[in-house]
Each structure stands twice: as C-alpha cells, then as structure tokens.
Amino acid sequence: MEPVFEFPIELGKRGPGSRVQRLHQQLRAAIIERRLAAGTRMPSTRRVAQAYGVARNTVIAAYDLLMAEGFIVTRAGAAAEVADVATRADTGTSKRQRRLALRPPAMAWHKAPGATSERVTVSRTFELGIPEHRWFPSDIWRRALLRSTSLALADAFGYPAPEGRPLLREAIAQHVAYARAVVCTESDVVVTSGAQQAFDLLARVLVTRGQTKVAVEDPGYPPLRAALSAAGAQLVPIPVDDEGLVVERLPPDVRIVCVTPSHQFPTGVAMSLARRRALLDFAQRHRAVVIEDDYDGEFRYGTQPLDALQMLDRNEKVIYVGTFSKSLFPALRLGYVVAPPWLMKTLAAAKQNADNGGNVAVQEALARFILDGHLARYTRRMRKRYARRRDTLLAAIERELGEWLIPVVPDAGIHLYARYRDRRQAKRIASVAAHYAIGAQTSGDFLLGRDASAGPAADAGIAFGFGCIDEDEIEASIARFAHAMARA
Structure with missing residues (x-):
C-alpha cells in the first residue's frame, strides 16, 4: 500500500522506544517543522496502520498523545486536523520537541467490579489530594486486570524482579518522557508501592542516621518528612515564596534537597527557571542530591508546561518520584522512582528487602492500560473537568471571599491556595x-515548625481541594463560607 504521508516514516521492529513513541515523535516533528501544515486532515488510524504494517491501537495511541499535547484537534463528525502551533513556545529547540508531551490529571477508585454506586465512600468536600471517581473507565480497567491475571499465572511460582515488571517499567519510561519530559529509559525506573514507599526507600539508602541534613520545603508535604525523620535525617526547613523554594537559604552542609517544583505543596506555586538552575548549581557545588516529587505536576491548565527539573540535570543529581494515585486512583498503590545510574543497584536492593517486586498482575494491567493509550485518553477528559472546577472555585473566592482571601491562580494540580489578606x-x-x-486546610497544618514564633513559619493561607467536589457544590459552599465570615 502507498504511504499516507509525503515524508518517510520509520517504524521498524528495532530502534529507540516503542512503535507508539517513534510514530508520535516523527509526526510531532513533522507538525512543528510545517511538513504537516495547520488545518491538514490527518489520515484515519486504520489507513495509517495498514500503510505502515502496525496495529491500529499503535496509531490510536500516537494520535491520542498528539491530541493531548494540542498538536492535532478533533471536531464532532470530522477527521482529526493539524492544529496551529505557530504560537507555541520553544518550537525551535529540537530536544524539547521530542520530550514534551501530555499532562495527565487525577482520579480515585470508582468501585469494585460489580459493585453499585452506593458503595462509593468518597465525600464531596474540599479535601486535598482526593481525585474524582465517577468517570474512571472501570470496565476497561477490569478487562486489563483479567487479562493480566491470566498472563501472570506463568510467573506465579517465581519471585519478580525488585525493580518491577519490565513491561511496566517500559510504559512508565515512555509515559514520563511524554508527559513530563523526563529523560530516562526503563533501566532507570524502579516501581514502588506508591510515592510513600519511594520516599521511604530513598530515605533508607541516602540518609545516615543522625548525620545527614535534608532540606525540606516549609510549608511542605508531611508524608515525605515523616519518611525522612524515620530514617534519622536532620530536617532543615526552607521557606517558599512566589518562585518556589528559596534556594539562597540552603545551608552549605545540606546533602539532600526535597522539592515539589512543578506544583508546590500546599501553595501551588511553580519553581521558576532561575530557581531551578540555582538549585542544580547548589547540588553540584555542594555534592548534594535533589529529590523531585512531581506532585500534581502533570495536571496543567492551558499553560505551556515547565519541564521536570530532572530534564535540566546534567550531573545525575536529581532523583524523580511520581505516582498514579491522582492520575488514576489512590488504592492502586503504584508509584515509581527514576534514578541516576549510580543509585539503581542500591535502590533495587532496598526494594527487594521491602517487598521483592510487588503485585505482578496489577503491574501488568497498568502497563497495558498505559501502552494502549487509555491513560492518555482518560487524562485528557479529566483535565477538562478539573479545569472547570478550578475556574469555578477561583471565581467564587474572588467574588465571595475577596475581602479576606487572595487566591493564587493554580496552573496545575487539583487544589487552590489562597493567602490571607490580613494574617x-x-x-x-x-x-x-x-x-x-469542610476539608480545606491551612498552610499551618503543613509547617515543620508550626509552634515556632513568627517568621517564615507563620500561617499564611488556606488550601481548597477541588478534585472531588462539583461546581454547584463549590459555589454553594463558598457562598455559605462568605456569609458566615460576614456575620462573624
């Protein structure tokens, strides 16, 4: 069959990355370089699959990634078309072109197969870190589980590799390269039982009890601090401002720096490029390492995403931690570490001591869910829903509570932070x-030195989760909040 594009497409069995990845990269480059002009109708997935001898699901997954990135658009009843990318930033830097990709949002477990909606226990509140559950493709997930369970039976009488299933490690490497521009291969990935186990493992292998000083954001993420404290680290609280962690406040004897650069918890600010470079320079000069917790970093709303800090690292100083707790559901209990080569052997040994590989069937199911494009499609749908909730909450706070609160417009994540006008x-x-x-929390709840007097540790604002509360509930709750404040 004749090729369907006017430029060569190479999808041989051998080459870097999967066929989905290679097809996506070549089409993406063609759009950026104007070989596929804006408004061009994309050929059908079936036609592309037949022309290049690949499975149709491979083409669907590649198209979904392009759609999630905004390089192609669809309209009801019409074929996909090439979007106008003339105004996109950084279209001249070829390395970024091949690394940027989709940015997934969040989700919680819907219900067990066969269960009724009455068994769902998630409350509709402003609780932080709780994703939506009602639109999760549970039928697709159930089929993936059933299929993976039968495939995993062959391995049931052996012990899996501590780093995780090879197929899932490959899928994660592909996912973070697309979604967050993380530079890695499957050999750099260790699968963990959620982000918390990742923090625990890193604390075990990097911290010398009673000696290692670890800088943490203040306010910051308590579970990370808990893992470090349990390992005997000396925690050093570092303040956060509008550009993220204040790098110039880092003591020179700090050996580990923990940051949430893409969406700081709980203030929601993104670390500026200048601060990112300053942090990497600090790590290089003082022989420190950086643990990058990409908290909510994949949930972007209408903005050009900042690449992961890990992509800027040229000296193997950054250890990247991610999870599927919000992009899928918390009960999945799967996360990952993308580690530099010098750490992999030690980290794998610690993982073997912890659980020796994890659940084979669930890992296989998640790998197929990612590689078949279901995560990308689900992500795209949920990002739109979360964006509407974010906009509703922002408008409600500005309209009803503007006398008391100054909202910080979140470009990512599923919570919004608002500063007090008068502390x-x-x-x-x-x-x-x-x-x-109900569910909203003050920044004081996340301060390391909450009982300390004044200074950077002072309570400065309040955070509202919007992952699991509808627009009408948001407006009604904020209106009642404002009425109560006026009466008080």
Whole structure:
C-alpha cells in the first residue's frame, strides 16, 4: 500500500522506544517543522496502520498523545486536523520537541467490579489530594486486570524482579518522557508501592542516621518528612515564596534537597527557571542530591508546561518520584522512582528487602492500560473537568471571599491556595472554614515548625481541594463560607 504521508516514516521492529513513541515523535516533528501544515486532515488510524504494517491501537495511541499535547484537534463528525502551533513556545529547540508531551490529571477508585454506586465512600468536600471517581473507565480497567491475571499465572511460582515488571517499567519510561519530559529509559525506573514507599526507600539508602541534613520545603508535604525523620535525617526547613523554594537559604552542609517544583505543596506555586538552575548549581557545588516529587505536576491548565527539573540535570543529581494515585486512583498503590545510574543497584536492593517486586498482575494491567493509550485518553477528559472546577472555585473566592482571601491562580494540580489578606484573621478564617469549607486546610497544618514564633513559619493561607467536589457544590459552599465570615 502507498504511504499516507509525503515524508518517510520509520517504524521498524528495532530502534529507540516503542512503535507508539517513534510514530508520535516523527509526526510531532513533522507538525512543528510545517511538513504537516495547520488545518491538514490527518489520515484515519486504520489507513495509517495498514500503510505502515502496525496495529491500529499503535496509531490510536500516537494520535491520542498528539491530541493531548494540542498538536492535532478533533471536531464532532470530522477527521482529526493539524492544529496551529505557530504560537507555541520553544518550537525551535529540537530536544524539547521530542520530550514534551501530555499532562495527565487525577482520579480515585470508582468501585469494585460489580459493585453499585452506593458503595462509593468518597465525600464531596474540599479535601486535598482526593481525585474524582465517577468517570474512571472501570470496565476497561477490569478487562486489563483479567487479562493480566491470566498472563501472570506463568510467573506465579517465581519471585519478580525488585525493580518491577519490565513491561511496566517500559510504559512508565515512555509515559514520563511524554508527559513530563523526563529523560530516562526503563533501566532507570524502579516501581514502588506508591510515592510513600519511594520516599521511604530513598530515605533508607541516602540518609545516615543522625548525620545527614535534608532540606525540606516549609510549608511542605508531611508524608515525605515523616519518611525522612524515620530514617534519622536532620530536617532543615526552607521557606517558599512566589518562585518556589528559596534556594539562597540552603545551608552549605545540606546533602539532600526535597522539592515539589512543578506544583508546590500546599501553595501551588511553580519553581521558576532561575530557581531551578540555582538549585542544580547548589547540588553540584555542594555534592548534594535533589529529590523531585512531581506532585500534581502533570495536571496543567492551558499553560505551556515547565519541564521536570530532572530534564535540566546534567550531573545525575536529581532523583524523580511520581505516582498514579491522582492520575488514576489512590488504592492502586503504584508509584515509581527514576534514578541516576549510580543509585539503581542500591535502590533495587532496598526494594527487594521491602517487598521483592510487588503485585505482578496489577503491574501488568497498568502497563497495558498505559501502552494502549487509555491513560492518555482518560487524562485528557479529566483535565477538562478539573479545569472547570478550578475556574469555578477561583471565581467564587474572588467574588465571595475577596475581602479576606487572595487566591493564587493554580496552573496545575487539583487544589487552590489562597493567602490571607490580613494574617491577624487567620484563626477566625480557619475556624469558619472548618464548618463551611469542610476539608480545606491551612498552610499551618503543613509547617515543620508550626509552634515556632513568627517568621517564615507563620500561617499564611488556606488550601481548597477541588478534585472531588462539583461546581454547584463549590459555589454553594463558598457562598455559605462568605456569609458566615460576614456575620462573624
């Protein structure tokens, strides 16, 4: 059959990455270089599959990735078309062109196969870190589980590799390269039981009890601090401002720096490029390592995504941690570490001591779910829903609570942070919020030195989760909150 594109497409059995990855990269480059002009109708997935001798699912997955990135668009009843990418930033840097990709949003477990909706226990509140559950493709996931269970039976009488199933490690490497521009292969990935086990393993192998000083964001993510404390680290709180972690406040004897650069927890700010470069320079000069917790980093709303800090690293100083707790559901309990080569052997040994490989069937199911393009499709749908909730919450706070709160517009994630206009009213606002914005939490809840007096450790604002609350519920709750504040 005649080729369907006017330029060569190479999808041989051998080559870097999967066929999905190679097809996606070549089409993406063609769009950026104008070989596929804006408005060009894309050939059908069936026609491309037949022309290049690949499975149709391979083409569907590649198209889905291009769609999620905004390089092609679809309209009801019409074929996909090439989008106008003339205004996209950084279209001249070929390395970024081949690394940027989709940015998934969040989700929680819907229900067990066969269960009714009455068994769902997730409450509709402003609780942080809780994703939506109602639109998860549970039928697709159930089929993936059933298929993987039968395939995994052959391995049931052996012990899996501690690093995780090879297919899942390949899928994760492909996913983070697309979604977050992380530079890695499957040999750099260790599969973990969620981000918390990743933190625990890293603390075990990097911290010398009672000696290692670890810089943490303040306010910051308590479970990360808990893992480090359990390993005997000396925690050093570092303040956060509008550009993220204040790098110039890092003591020179710090050996580990923990950051959430893409969407700081809980303030929601993104670390500026200048700060990122300063942090990597600090790590190189002081022989420190950086643990990058990509908290909510994949959930972008209408903005050009900042690449992961790991992509800027040229000296193997950054250890990247991710999870599927929000892009899929928390009960999945699967996360990953993308580690530099010098750490892999030690990290794999620690993982073997912890659980020796994890659940084979679930890992195989997740690998197929990613590689077949289901994660990309689900991500795209949920990002739109979360964006509407974010916009509703932002407008409601500005309209109803503007006298007391200044919202920080979140470009990512499933929570919104608002600063107090007058910190002297912090206790009053928190007290009212406890009754009328259930689940919202003050930054004081995440301070390392909460009982310390004044200074950077002072409570500065309040965070509202919007992952599991509908637009009408958001507006009603914020209106009641404002009414109570006015009465108080």
